[in-house]
Amino acid sequence: MSNDNPTEESVNLDKYEPTQGPEHGFFERLYTGTGGFPIVSRRKLFYTLSAVLLLISLLSIAVRGFTLGIDFEGGSRIQIPAAEGVTTQQVEDVYAEALGHGPVAVQKVGSGASATIQVRSETLDLAQTEQVQSALFDEFQPRDSSGQVSRNAISIAEISETWGGQITQKALIALAVFVLLTMVYIAIRFERDMSVAAIVSLFFNLFVTAGIYSLVGFEVTPAAVIGLLTILGYVLYDNVVVFDKVEENTRGVLHLNKRTYAEQANLAANQTLMRSISTTIIGILPIIGMLVIAVWLLGVGTLKDLALVQLVGMIVGAYSSIFLAVPVLVSIKERWGPVAAHTRKVLDKRAGVGASARVPVGAGTRGARPIGTGAPRPGSRPTGKRQQRRH
Numbered sequence: 599m600s601n602d603n604p605t606e607e608s609v610n611l612d613k614y615e616p617t618q619g620p621e622h623g624f625f626e627r628l629y630t631g632t633g634g635f636p637i638v639s640r641r642k643l644f645y646t647l648s649a650v651l652l653l654i655s656l657l658s659i660a661v662r663g664f665t666l667g668i669d670f671e672g673g674s675r676i677q678i679p680a681a682e683g684v685t686t687q688q689v690e691d692v693y694a695e696a697l698g699h700g701p702v703a704v705q706k707v708g709s710g711a712s713a714t715i716q717v718r719s720e721t722l723d724l725a726q727t728e729q730v731q732s733a734l735f736d737e738f739q740p741r742d743s744s745g746q747v748s749r750n751a752i753s754i755a756e757i758s759e760t761w762g763g764q765i766t767q768k769a770l771i772a773l774a775v776f777v778l779l780t781m782v783y784i785a786i787r788f789e790r791d792m793s794v795a796a797i798v799s800l801f802f803n804l805f806v807t808a809g810i811y812s813l814v815g816f817e818v819t820p821a822a823v824i825g826l827l828t829i830l831g832y833v834l835y836d837n838v839v840v841f842d843k844v845e846e847n848t849r850g851v852l853h854l855n856k857r858t859y860a861e862q863a864n865l866a867a868n869q870t871l872m873r874s875i876s877t878t879i880i881g882i883l884p885i886i887g888m889l890v891i892a893v894w895l896l897g898v899g900t901l902k903d904l905a906l907v908q909l910v911g912m913i914v915g916a917y918s919s920i921f922l923a924v925p926v927l928v929s930i931k932e933r934w935g936p937v938a939a940h941t942r943k944v945l946d947k948r949a950g951v952g953a954s955a956r957v958p959v960g961a962g963t964r965g966a967r968p969i970g971t972g973a974p975r976p977g978s979r980p981t982g983k984r985q986q987r988r989h
Contacts, residue, residue, distance in 0.1 A: 635871065638864040641925035648802060648922050655809020664808075667718075667817040668757045669765070673702065674722045676730065677753045679740045680706055680713040689715050689734070696733035697726060703817075727754050769823045773804075776827070780834055788841050791930045796837045799915075799923040803833045807911045814906065822903040829911030832881070836919035840870045844924065851940070858941045860928045867924045878916040885909045 637644070668675055678689065686704045694700045701719040722730065731752050734740070740751035777797060784793040807826060816822070843866040851862050889905040931937040 635868050636864065637867045637921060638860045638925055638928050641929065644921040644925055648918070651806050652802060652809075655806045655812070658809045658812040659805075662812050662815075664812055664818045665815050667819040668702075669820055670763070670818060672721060672758050673756075674719045674727070675755045675757055676701075676717040676719065676734070677714045678717075678734055678738065679751055680715045681738065681740060684715065684738055686715055688737075689717060692733050692737045693717060693719070693730060696730050697722075721756065722754075730754070765820050765823060769827060772827055773830075776830055784838070784841070787838070788845055791927055791935075792841045792844075794930060795923045795927040796834070796841070798926050799837055799918040800830060800833050802918050802922055803911060803915045804830065806914050807907060810910045810914075811907060816903055816906055819903045821901075822907050825904040825907035826911065829908055829915060832912055833915040833919065836874060836877070836915055837923050839873065840867065840919050840924060841927075843867075843870050844927065852936055855944050855947055858944050859931055859937045860941065863924055863928050867920050871920055874916045874920055878912055881912050882909055885912070 676693075678684075686706055690700060690704045693704075701717045703718045705716055707714050707716050731749065731754060734752050735749045739747050742748040742751040777800065780800065781793045781797055784796050804826070807829065811818070811822065844863050847862040847866045847869075848859055851857065851859055885905050885908050888901055889909065891901070932941060
């Protein structure tokens, strides 16, 4: 047998390392998806990185917690037109002077003639409401929509925390239904192990995104909750794309002895890596634009909350679908089922071929088989049944 195929005849020291081919540049390998990046073989590194990110996120959630918006905590919301020269600091000072303590938050919302300054405070009673409204009116003389100076231009609303609790409850129900449907769909479309790996990726994305939101300190608003549920759909989409390629590459792999399941899964991850990067970049560009417009131009708080959670979720989702979901799938496959036995068979075959290659030249007789292998020595004549019938 000739040694024309080095990938089958040489010993592979790393059992998951992709077959070595011609040297190519980083971006060329990234673009062509040639399998040059050892994602699966270095899964311990990615497991460690994922565990660190998850630990930091959980610690932030446990220690810092979330800055809950008024829709979840309840309280009073005061709005006053942002006339020219009126700043949030001035409004905060007037509020503190009237009641003896500062508000929870003061921010400018909107732009142009429709801009308002929004004050969020603890729940005020009727006397405190009248006191704050009078102080703000005397100081700023706000005008209503008709342009007349009016006390009614200052609006004060009481927000109950019950509504926020209802939103949270419905969000948790929606999350449970989404996870269940995701497991069923992937189990039917692909297989059970891929379903488990997808759920691991999904919950990783959920907790890390929530943890980063906690670290940044943005207020948790209904828009943020909606955005968090929205990115789960993106994670599912990315996982389906990757698993579809894994299924294509590993179809029938257990009946062949050339490559292991892990190597084929690693190749699939490489082949979809560039697509995931491109999709993520295209997806986050309008979100970054929305952040810029919301924060620096319009000052719309709800857009800022929605944009941040989607930006973080899409980036983390792209990472988890490639560097977490695929390694988890391989780990599950190699622990249970026939993949582990097949992997050992392929690696044992490679080790045997590698041993034959190290037999000294001239050892044995012409036509003899190398020690420890069932393969004929390179250059020997065939010894099968057809050759025997000639004698």
